[in-house]
Amino acid sequence: MTIVQKFEGIPTTCISDALQGLTNLSADIKPLQEHDRVAGRAFTVKMPVGDNLVVLKAIREAKPGDVLVIDAKGDTYRAVAGDFILGMAQTLGIKGIVVDGVIRDVVGIKQLNFPVFCKGTAIAASGKAGEGEVNVPISCGGMTVHPGDIIVGDADGVTVIPKQAEETVLRQALEKVEKDIQRADKVSGNKEEIIRYLDAFLA
Numbered sequence: 561m562t563i564v565q566k567f568e569g570i571p572t573t574c575i576s577d578a579l580q581g582l583t584n585l586s587a588d589i590k591p592l593q594e595h596d597r598v599a600g601r602a603f604t605v606k607m608p609v610g611d612n613l614v615v616l617k618a619i620r621e622a623k624p625g626d627v628l629v630i631d632a633k634g635d636t637y638r639a640v641a642g643d644f645i646l647g648m649a650q651t652l653g654i655k656g657i658v659v660d661g662v663i664r665d666v667v668g669i670k671q672l673n674f675p676v677f678c679k680g681t682a683i684a685a686s687g688k689a690g691e692g693e694v695n696v697p698i699s700c701g702g703m704t705v706h707p708g709d710i711i712v713g714d715a716d717g718v719t720v721i722p723k724q725a726e727e728t729v730l731r732q733a734l735e736k737v738e739k740d741i742q743r744a745d746k747v748s749g750n751k752e753e754i755i756r757y758l759d760a761f762l763a
């Protein structure tokens with residue numbers, strides 16, 4: 561099993577706790593559908609506002625299993641992609657897309673069932689003049705994302721796992737999953753245990 565596969569089943573909350581909450585994208589980058597979930601290595605895209613030709617280049621160059629992470633400078637007027645572009649990405653094996661910007665054709669994208677994390681939806685398309693860069697460090701949702709960083713997104717948002725810390729974060733996130741289960745089991749439906757739990761904090 562690859563380390564990316566190991567991260568696939570871990571809630572972003574537990575990954576965040578392992579990283580002291582320091583590497584999460586801003587909360588306005590949300591999943592399009594609550595069941596959207598993605599884990600993969602970042603293929604980064606720096607897109608000029610309103611010009612998405614570089615997104616086509618990224619889809620062509622990314623490897624199956626990659627997650628496209630696009631810096632569209634937070635623009636909420638012109639869509640970075642719609643159901644046509646994202647359908648091509650999905651068929652070529654890209655696992656999902658994270659955008660500091662907006663998408664369109666929301667009904668069609670929901671039908672694709674392709675995981676999309678973005679700031680919302682818009683009506684206008686982008687032009688295709690041809691500026692932009694791929695595979696460079698970018699800023700997305702207030703975080704720096706490097707090519708190859710592991711990205712995990714779920715109903716709660718998107719988090720980035722710094723490359724040098726992957727193994728440690730994996731171990732600590734799995735420990736947190738276990739801890740969450742144990743503490744929930746302990747107090748579940750038991751008033752006395754709840755009081756004991758709260759008092760231990762408040763003592």
Ligand SMILES: O=C([O-])CC(=O)C(=O)O
Pocket residue numbers: 612639640641642643644645646664665685686
């Ligand atoms: O063509 C575009 O730039 C955006 C779009 O509507 C699609 O991908 O379906």
Ligand SMILES: [Mg+2]
Pocket residue numbers: 642643644665
């Ligand atoms: Mg379209």
